[in-house]
Amino acid sequence: MNLNRNKFLFFAYCLALLMTVIGACKTINSGGHSKAKHPEEKLGWKLGTQAYTFNRYTFFDAVAKADSCNLSYIEAYPGQELGGDIPGRMDYNMDPDKRVKILNLLKARNVKMVGFGVVGADSEADWIKIFEFSKAMGVETITSEPNEKDLQLLADLCDKYDINLAIHNHPNPSHYWNPDIVLNAIKGKSNRLGLCADIGHWLRSGLDPVESLQKANGHVLHLHMKDLNAKSENAHDVHWGKGVANMDAIIKELKKQRFKGVISAEYEYNWDRNRADVAQSVTNFRESFMKP
Secondary structure, X not given: OHHHHHHHHHHHHHHHHHHHHHHHHHHHHOXXXXXXXXXXXXXXXXXXXXXXXXXXXXXXXXXXXXXXXXOOEEEEOOOOEEEOOEEEEOOOOOOHHHHHHHXXXXXXXXXXXXXXXXXXXXXXXXXXXXXXXXXXXXXXXEEEOOOHHHHHHHHHHHHHHOOEEEEEOOOOOOOOOOHHHHHHHHOOOOOOEEEEEEHHHHHHOOOOHHHHHHHOOOOEEEEXXXXXXXXXXXXXXXXXOOOOOOHHHHHHHHHHOOOOEEEEXXXXXXXXXXXXXHHHHHHHHHHHHOXX
């Protein structure tokens, strides 16, 4: 009996060791770390990064940096050099073969391109190209600051392609600096037309982020998340939760609104070595998210 029991224990040990090795191999192949389900995803939040955060590097450098920050999503912006042995820059006019190569490299990193922008167009034909490109790449939300005269066209395209268009705010005096302007412009149009709430630019415009989110309740489709060292047009990014944005209150408000969508980390400071800043901000965000 003891001999059989010893054989069983030895077999169980070997099986456990084998599973550990297989898990380690999967971790290596997926980009260097295991991506357990992130706590925010249970509410339909997709925490990622705007590739512009890493605009000193190629798109695929940005993807690798996002992966190393324990992020599974990225928002691409037009004009960034691609890298990854793919010539050219991120562009909605790129040929289908190049799109497939990008998707394959993203899959190898276990990162999804869920956003594209901030991008715009001057003609219906180019807007259609943007939506067709976004559909092919698996993009959920296009971020833009479009001309108001194009909003009905864009609403129709959103419904046709099942893709959101979120209107982004740069600081005052840009046209969409105040959420009231965006809400008035999209009134009566598709629910897929809404806001890309740039928290930092609201602060630079003298707006309170929580109050602005409350105004936009039900229309926030995407966020560019920032925290700043001051409520000033000259303020700079700091680790989330360490500045004036009131990150805890922002997260509570998004929970209250039952927000579902992408939250892009956009860290526009310490440009050449801000990966660690993004990683710390992500950690702070998830700690704040878990608070009651």
